[in-house]
Amino acid sequence: MRVHANDGLSAQAKASLTEQDFKVTTDHVPQDHLADFINKERIDVLLVRSATKVRRELIDACPGIKLIGRGGVGLDNIDVVYAKQKGIPVVNTPASSSISVAELVIAHLFGLMRSLHKANRRMPGEGRTHFKELKKEYEKGFELRGKTLGVIGFGRIGQWVAKYALGCGMNVVYTDNHATAEAIEVTIGPHTVRVPVKMVTMDELLAQSDAISLHVPSQKDGKAVLGTSELKKVKAGVVIVNTARGGSIDEDALLMAIKEGRVRGAALDVFTNEPEPRADLLNEPNLSLSPHIGAATAEAQGRVGDELVDRIVAWRSSAVVS
Numbered sequence: 090m091r092v093h094a095n096d097g098l099s100a101q102a103k104a105s106l107t108e109q110d111f112k113v114t115t116d117h118v119p120q121d122h123l124a125d126f127i128n129k130e131r132i133d134v135l136l137v138r139s140a141t142k143v144r145r146e147l148i149d150a151c152p153g154i155k156l157i158g159r160g161g162v163g164l165d166n167i168d169v170v171y172a173k174q175k176g177i178p179v180v181n182t183p184a185s186s187s188i189s190v191a192e193l194v195i196a197h198l199f200g201l202m203r204s205l206h207k208a209n210r211r212m213p214g215e216g217r218t219h220f221k222e223l224k225k226e227y228e229k230g231f232e233l234r235g236k237t238l239g240v241i242g243f244g245r246i247g248q249w250v251a252k253y254a255l256g257c258g259m260n261v262v263y264t265d266n267h268a269t270a271e272a273i274e275v276t277i278g279p280h281t282v283r284v285p286v287k288m289v290t291m292d293e294l295l296a297q298s299d300a301i302s303l304h305v306p307s308q309k310d311g312k313a314v315l316g317t318s319e320l321k322k323v324k325a326g327v328v329i330v331n332t333a334r335g336g337s338i339d340e341d342a343l344l345m346a347i348k349e350g351r352v353r354g355a356a357l358d359v360f361t362n363e364p365e366p367r368a369d370l371l372n373e374p375n376l377s378l379s380p381h382i383g384a385a386t387a388e389a390q391g392r393v394g395d396e397l398v399d400r401i402v403a404w405r406s407s408a409v410v411s
């Protein structure tokens with residue numbers, strides 16, 4: 090059986106599938122050549138991450154595909170309903186990357202509090218000639234300890250962010266459409282403690298938070314969760330991190346809020362126009378930027394690969410049985 094992982098696969102997962110008699114290819118094929126490749130190579134299982142799109146046209150063009158696997162959480166790059174109508178199951182690995190995304194959020198938060206993103210941009214050019222001026226400019230940093238983090242979307246990743254934030258001494262409030270956790274478990278060495286967390290309304294979260302982190306899926310109505318009206322209600326000087334989806338925060342509204350000084354800085358890992366984010370975002374010094382690498386750690390890739398292997402092997406067994 091042929092498996093093609095178009096956005097990469099961990100070496101361990103590849104070896105594990107190969108051991109179990111799958112023939113695996115992992116070289117990336119550009120989107121416009123993918124259908125030809127799949128048909129020519131008689132691919133049975135197509136694995137993608139977020140880059141490759143598996144739209145209706147690709148599904149129609151490749152009648153040999155029997156299973157689609159997405160390494161990661163969101164399925165917005167796959168026409169899942171259409172695939173299922175055609176009898177093609179779609180599997181993903183929702184929990185495997187939560188810790189990695191949460192750690193990136195905390196990294197951005199520390200950076201934003203100490204203006205590391207700004208200092209990093211300027212040190213190469215001015216560090217030798219204007220060291221004292223740069224020191225003066227960036228010496229007015231803040232600590233995370235004692236600040237309030239507002240988490241929007243308290244699912245898998247949101248809760249992991251809360252655990253790390255609590256570990257840093259932050260207070261955590263959250264808002265969510267469905268989740269209603271009263272406490273979360275934080276493990277420190279051999280000890281696990283239950284720490285209360287407070288669910289608040291969106292307006293309360295906006296008013297109380299010194300830092301806000303977004304962890305919602307793409308919304309059915311396509312609207313930003315943080316748009317112009319929400320950004321008008323934030324506590325002055327807030328910092329915001331978006332590792333959810335490009336559309337989760339309105340990019341125009343964010344730039345305006347930064348310009349008007351309501352938002353002191355923000356971190357973006359995801360962009361509306363991926364993979365070609367707007368130039369004005371990239372050139373905004375108050376933004377800490379990363380190229381959609383939330384889930385991209387060795388550990389998460391390993392877990393994604395292992396989980397996909399389990400899913401593929403279980404699917405093959407059920408296909409053989411039925």
Ligand code: NAD
Nearest residue numbers: 162163242244245246265266267304305306332333383384
């Ligand atoms: P999840 O389904 O576990 O949690 C999402 C939560 O958001 C749910 O509890 C849901 O009730 C809540 N929610 C939905 N709409 C809401 C709204 N309008 N207001 C408040 N709450 C709302 O998902 P997750 O695994 O935590 O993933 C969250 C997001 O992170 C997804 O968008 C996913 O695509 C993104 N993600 C990004 C990366 C990256 O590389 N940057 C990696 C993995 C996941």
